[in-house]
Amino acid sequence: xxxxxxxxxxxxxxxxxxxxxxxxxxxxxxxxxxxxxxxxxxxxxxxxxxxxxxxxxxxxxxxxxxxxxxxxxxxxxxxxxxxxxxxxxxxxxxxxxxxxxxxxxxxxxxxxxxxxxxxxxxxxxxxxxxxxxxxxxxxxxxxxxxxxxxxxxxxxxxxxxxxxxxxxxxxxxxxxxxxxxxxxxx
Amino acid sequence: xxxxxxxxxxxxxxxxxxxxxxxxxxxxxxxxxxxxxxxxxxxxxxxxxxxxxxxxxxxxxxxxxxxxxxxxxxxxxxxxxxxxxxxxxxxxxxxxxxxxxxxxxxxxxxxxxxxxxxxxxxxxxxxxxxxxx
Numbered sequence: 001x002x003x004x005x006x007x008x009x010x011x012x013x014x015x016x017x018x019x020x021x022x023x024x025x026x027x028x029x030x031x032x033x034x035x036x037x038x039x040x041x042x043x044x045x046x047x048x049x050x051x052x053x054x055x056x057x058x059x060x061x062x063x064x065x066x067x068x069x070x071x072x073x074x075x076x077x078x079x080x081x082x083x084x085x086x087x088x089x090x091x092x093x094x095x096x097x098x099x100x101x102x103x104x105x106x107x108x109x110x111x112x113x114x115x116x117x118x119x120x121x122x123x124x125x126x127x128x129x130x131x132x133x134x135x136x137x138x139x140x141x142x143x144x145x146x147x148x149x150x151x152x153x154x155x156x157x158x159x160x161x162x163x164x165x166x167x168x169x170x171x172x173x174x175x176x177x178x179x180x181x182x183x184x185x186x
Numbered sequence: 187x188x189x190x191x192x193x194x195x196x197x198x199x200x201x202x203x204x205x206x207x208x209x210x211x212x213x214x215x216x217x218x219x220x221x222x223x224x225x226x227x228x229x230x231x232x233x234x235x236x237x238x239x240x241x242x243x244x245x246x247x248x249x250x251x252x253x254x255x256x257x258x259x260x261x262x263x264x265x266x267x268x269x270x271x272x273x274x275x276x277x278x279x280x281x282x283x284x285x286x287x288x289x290x291x292x293x294x295x296x297x298x299x300x301x302x303x304x305x306x307x308x309x310x311x312x313x314x315x316x317x318x319x
Contacts, residue, residue, distance in 0.1 A: 007306045008289050059260045059298050060291050066259035067288060072281075073238045074259050080238075149197070149260035149298075151234075184235070 016068055016092065026123045033124075033135060047133065047158075051141035058145015065092055074150075078177070078185045081150055085143055086113055093142075094119045099170075109177040113143075116163070116170040134158040136171045143173060153178040190319050191219040191267040192311070194287070196299045199227055202262070203302045207315045222248045223265045230255045230263055240284070241277050256280035258287070268319075279318045286310055 036049040066072060069088050075081040086101040094115075104110035118136045126133055136158035144156040154177045160169040194203040206216060226246035233242050234257050246253040254276050256264040264280055264287075290296055290307055 008293065009286055009304070009306045009310050011289075013285060013288060056298065063258055063260050063288055063291055067284070072240050072284075074234075074240055074257065076235050076238045151261050 013067075016064075019095070022119070022122065025119075029120060029135070029138070030123070032138070043130070043133075047137035050135060050137040051144065051156075054138045054141020054143075055145040055148075058142050058147075059149035061089065061092075061142065062146045062149055065089060078152065078181065081147065081152055082111055082113075082175075085146060089143075089146065090115075093139075107176075109179070109182050111175045111177075112172050113175070114161070114170055114172045116166075118171045121171065132160065134160050134171060136173065140173050143175065147175070147177075152181050154181070189215075189269075190315065191216075191223065192283075192315065193220070193223050193265045194302065195223070195227065195263040195265060197261060198299070199224065200299070200301075202300070203307075203311075205308070205311055205315065207312075207319050219251075219267050222251060223253065223267060226253045226255075226265070227263065230257065230265075234261070241280060243273065244271070254280075256284065258284060262287070275318045279314060282314050283311060286314075 032053060033046070033050070036046055036053075040046055040049060065084075065088055066074065069092075070084075075084055082101060085098075087097040090096065090098040098113045098115050100112075100114050102112045102114070104112060115136075118139065120139060121135055124135055140156040140158040144154065147154045147156065154175050156173060156175050159172050159174060161172045162169045190207045192203075192205050192207075193201055196202045201220070204220070206219070225248075229245050230242065233245055233255070240256055240258060242255040242257060244252050244254050250269055251267050252269065252271065254266045254268065256266075256277075258264070264283060266276060266279070268276070286307055287302075290302055290304060291298070296302075296304075
């Protein structure tokens with residue numbers, strides 16, 4: 001009978017594929033939002049706080065997924081990293097790829113990933129005075145962490161976009177890359 | 187007996203971890219090795235965009251010392267200074283240390299891009315180093 005090694009460096013890297021209960025996640029997420037609510041002085045800072053929480057998860061997720069899913073290959077192209085986020089990251093976080101990846105027609109450096117039904121917002125209902133708030137700012141923070149650590153610096157934000165015929169808006173994650181990324185990719 | 191120096195460099199060219207094999211090297215040589223490794227960071231930056239492999243093989247030379255590099259997905263650079271040329275052993279060494287680095291990263295109390303101070307990590311890297319070199 002052997003004991004499991006005590007130290008994390010001695011244990012093998014876990015294979016992932018763990019699903020957790022959505023109620024547990026929703027409970028944790030609601031606590032995170034309440035924690036942020038208590039510590040802000042102005043209304044718009046809530047999204048920033050959630051984004052910062054996600055920002056520290058980004059690099060870890062990127063490194064882990066690259067080793068597990070992509071057999072240790074880095075991304076060097078803009079479209080490559082965007083499609084990595086759109087499929088691999090979404091699948092590992094939410095169990096399915098994102099709904100769409102689009103390039104903005106107005107600006108050269110903006111891309112949008114949209115999801116009709118964000119898992120993190122499933123149990124959140126927004127009061128009238130906060131209707132522009134989208135708690136997927138947390139997910140936007142994760143994406144910003146991934147992009148910045150992969151050397152594609154960008155500003156990432158989450159927005160509610162109304163959909164015709166549906167009662168609830170879909171979430172669009174807007175990614176605005178820094179100019180040096182566009183230059184390098186040209 | 188050839189010496190090897192291994193460094194992990196973070197996002198702002200800040201050193202996260204350093205180790206020398208064997209451990210009996212003098213202070214003066216340590217400084218020279220650090221200087222050489224930091225000097226070849228520019229070359230690593232160029233090579234990083236040319237291929238999407240993590241292992242970049244030998245990228246630079248300084249007198250008799252050759253520098254190999256391995257860049258992770260998050261652009262953390264592993265640099266190895268060596269005299270002999272043993273690509274397979276070096277690649278396996280990098281892959282094993284990358285695995286250890288991932289485990290340290292997953293610790294939520296480890297701040298990204300800060301020096302690695304875990305003694306267990308240090309002990310493990312020494313063990314892997316003596317096995318390969």
